[in-house]
Amino acid sequence: MILARLALRNLLRQRRRSLLTLLVLVASFTALSLAGGFMAQTFQGLSDGAIRGGLGHVQILPTGGLEGGEEGSLEKALEGGETLAAKLRQDPEVAEVLPRIQFMGLLSSGPKSVAFLGSAVDPTREAAHMAVADRVKEGSKAPGGAGSRWLSAQPEAREVILGIGLAKSLGATVGTSLTLMSTTKAGSLNAVDVEVVGLQDLGLRELNDRALTVSLDTAELLLQAEGARSRLSVVLKQPQRADAMAERFARELPGTEAHPWHQLAAFYQQVRMLYFAIFGFMGLVLFLVVFLATANTLLMSVMERIREFGVLRATGLQARQLVALLQWEGAFLGLAGSLTGFVFTLLFRAGMNALHYQMPAPPGTSHGYELFIHFVPMVYVAAFLFLQTTLQLSALLPGLKAARLRVVEALRHV
Amino acid sequence: MLQLLNITRTYEAGGEKAGVFDVSLDVPSGQMTVLAGPSGSGKTTLLQIAGLLDEADGGEVRLEGVAVSTLPERARTELRLNRLGFVFQAHNLLPVFTALENVMLPLQLRGLSTEEARHQAEAALASVDLTPRLHHRPTELSGGQQQRVAIARALAGRPAVVLADEPTASLDQAHGAPLMDLVHRLAKERGVAFLVASHDPMVIGRADRVARLVDGRLVALEVRP
Ligand SMILES: Nc1ncnc2c1ncn2[C@@H]1O[C@H](COP(=O)(O)OP(=O)(O)OP(=O)(O)O)[C@@H](O)[C@H]1O
Numbered sequence: 001m002i003l004a005r006l007a008l009r010n011l012l013r014q015r016r017r018s019l020l021t022l023l024v025l026v027a028s029f030t031a032l033s034l035a036g037g038f039m040a041q042t043f044q045g046l047s048d049g050a051i052r053g054g055l056g057h058v059q060i061l062p063t064g065g066l067e068g069g070e071e072g073s074l075e076k077a078l079e080g081g082e083t084l085a086a087k088l089r090q091d092p093e094v095a096e097v098l099p100r101i102q103f104m105g106l107l108s109s110g111p112k113s114v115a116f117l118g119s120a121v122d123p124t125r126e127a128a129h130m131a132v133a134d135r136v137k138e139g140s141k142a143p144g145g146a147g148s149r150w151l152s153a154q155p156e157a158r159e160v161i162l163g164i165g166l167a168k169s170l171g172a173t174v175g176t177s178l179t180l181m182s183t184t185k186a187g188s189l190n191a192v193d194v195e196v197v198g199l200q201d202l203g204l205r206e207l208n209d210r211a212l213t214v215s216l217d218t219a220e221l222l223l224q225a226e227g228a229r230s231r232l233s234v235v236l237k238q239p240q241r242a243d244a245m246a247e248r249f250a251r252e253l254p255g256t257e258a259h260p261w262h263q264l265a266a267f268y269q270q271v272r273m274l275y276f277a278i279f280g281f282m283g284l285v286l287f288l289v290v291f292l293a294t295a296n297t298l299l300m301s302v303m304e305r306i307r308e309f310g311v312l313r314a315t316g317l318q319a320r321q322l323v324a325l326l327q328w329e330g331a332f333l334g335l336a337g338s339l340t341g342f343v344f345t346l347l348f349r350a351g352m353n354a355l356h357y358q359m360p361a362p363p364g365t366s367h368g369y370e371l372f373i374h375f376v377p378m379v380y381v382a383a384f385l386f387l388q389t390t391l392q393l394s395a396l397l398p399g400l401k402a403a404r405l406r407v408v409e410a411l412r413h414v
Numbered sequence: 415m416l417q418l419l420n421i422t423r424t425y426e427a428g429g430e431k432a433g434v435f436d437v438s439l440d441v442p443s444g445q446m447t448v449l450a451g452p453s454g455s456g457k458t459t460l461l462q463i464a465g466l467l468d469e470a471d472g473g474e475v476r477l478e479g480v481a482v483s484t485l486p487e488r489a490r491t492e493l494r495l496n497r498l499g500f501v502f503q504a505h506n507l508l509p510v511f512t513a514l515e516n517v518m519l520p521l522q523l524r525g526l527s528t529e530e531a532r533h534q535a536e537a538a539l540a541s542v543d544l545t546p547r548l549h550h551r552p553t554e555l556s557g558g559q560q561q562r563v564a565i566a567r568a569l570a571g572r573p574a575v576v577l578a579d580e581p582t583a584s585l586d587q588a589h590g591a592p593l594m595d596l597v598h599r600l601a602k603e604r605g606v607a608f609l610v611a612s613h614d615p616m617v618i619g620r621a622d623r624v625a626r627l628v629d630g631r632l633v634a635l636e637v638r639p
């Protein structure tokens with residue numbers, strides 16, 4: 001502990017130099033923690049978006065259901081999917097099961113017809129667990145205007161929610177009557193008249209131009225589905241169990257495959273890879289800057305203290321204790337840099353968040369979002385450990401230099 | 415008691431040999447032995463070998479009857495910490511520590527608790543009359559006071575031997591003489607073997623034994639009653 005005290009005094013002796021070094025450390029910590037916080041926030045947003053956008057935590061599909069190439073309605077389907085859903089809801093780890101049907105067809109306003117991609121969902125259960133209902137119902141701010149609402153729970157209601165692009169191409173708004181046309185499960189043509197009750201903005205232009213949502217009862221009538229479902233979105237009580245539960249479902253349910261949400265959220269995966277690459281590069285640059293700056297400072301201070309080290313060694317300090325002394329100096333620099341950097345991060349964060357800055361829409365998405373830097377303790381701990389590791393490495397070189405000094409030569413130094 | 419047996423340490427410089435050659439010398443406890451000789455005669459070289467700071471090319475150093483010169487560096491450092499004390503010409507002290515902290519440092523390195531170390535360091539500083547200066551930093555002390563702190567540091571751990579290289583060289587006569595009187599008295603009181611390298615007649619005049627070196631060789635050993 002006496003070495004720690006000596007290290008601290010040495011840093012305080014070279015106040016100006018220590019402050020300059022500290023500046024580098026504070027800047028690095030702040031940069032890392034803000035970037036890390038922004039990254040964590042983005043991941044959180046994207047994963048929430050994927051899970052609450054319909055995937056749930058685990059998706060159960062018929063075997064081969066991911067490969068596509070479906071020609072008719074419900075060609076690849078979970079037969080008795082509704083029954084399976086009811087059974088899975090009894091599982092103690094499952095919070096909810098949302099069966100859904102994916103189907104294709106034509107949507108007609110009479111004079112004009114447009115191809116669509118349909119999703120059929122359970123209006124009540126969906127609204128309780130997914131974000132889509134909220135987006136449709138947001139009063140006058142909703143894409144469909146003040147009169148829009150989510151699908152009603154009445155089994156006999158024949159209603160549709162349209163992507164904003166799809167509505168535009170048909171000139172439809174809330175209240176418009178349209179006709180859905182598709183092939184039934186058995187392969188014959190069928191049509192159902194529906195009323196538009198709301199519009200939705202799914203965030204992706206391509207989706208908004210094609211997507212529509214109806215109730216399972218409406219789809220059942222149109223497709224003659226007889227309880228078959230395309231997939232089940234499972235919401236878990238403990239989200240972090242997604243991987244384990246997917247494995248369990250795959251094992252226990254023959255004729256199906258099950259995937260945790262992140263395997264199916266391609267966008268999430270890509271952004272994650274991209275951010276990790278950017279962050280890794282930034283980390284490397286900061287590592288070099290911090291390493292060189294602190295190694296230089298510590299080396300300079302070693303050169304100035306050669307005589308002192310000679311006396312210390314003469315009076316019985318072991319060579320390895322000189323290495324330890326330099327490591328203490330690095331550790332104190334890192335601690336001071338991290339603490340100050342943390343305060344800076346909090347101030348900066350408060351300032352940025354108070355600005356309510358609007359970020360532009362990311363590529364492929366249709367709307368921007370407000371910048372909000374989250375408080376992420378993990379990121380601050382990581383930035384602290386990063387600085388400490390870097391400093392321990394950069395203190396090693398000066399430390400070994402000090403330890404290798406021959407005592408008699410060091411004593412001759414003035 | 416420190417014994418030097420046939421110590422040889424040679425430096426080759428420009429075809430000429432320098433250093434110390436075949437020096438044997440006893441440094442008894444409770445006495446002040448002075449290594450005297452002109453500049454370049456090998457005083458520092460011999461002192462550093464005796465203090466286990468440097469290794470001889472030949473010969474042996476015995477500390478309290480045990481051959482210590484062949485021990486590995488780690489063990490020699492440990493002996494310096496536990497059995498030896500050092501006083502150099504100047505810049506003996508850590509500038510960032512107070513007088514008290516400088517004296518406490520080797521005690522704490524030995525594993526003494528802060529309380530024990532403080533207690534012993536205060537006693538050592540009292541024995542060199544520095545009680546009123548405990549919390550001064552070296553820059554706030556005179557040269558003579560700094561040397562007294564160094565002596566207190568060397569003595570605080572109750573060493574067997576204290577080695578001093580030109581301890582008065584950076585002091586004037588008025589400060590040097592009382593310092594050496596103090597060293598002489600403490601050597602007696604504590605039974606410590608003091609080995610002092612110096613060409614200062616004032617220092618030599620206060621010695622119990624004077625070993626004279628010329629060109630690295632011991633030419634005379636004067637033992638005073
Ligand atoms: N590291 C070294 N390399 C080469 N020669 C050295 C070295 N150290 C000492 N010498 C030589 O050894 C001889 C003895 O030097 P030493 O320092 O022991 O003398 P000294 O008696 O202490 O002199 P002074 O009174 O000036 O301090 C000198 O000739 C010196 O030049």
Ligand SMILES: [Mg+2]
Nearest residue numbers: 457458459579
């Ligand atoms: Mg000398």
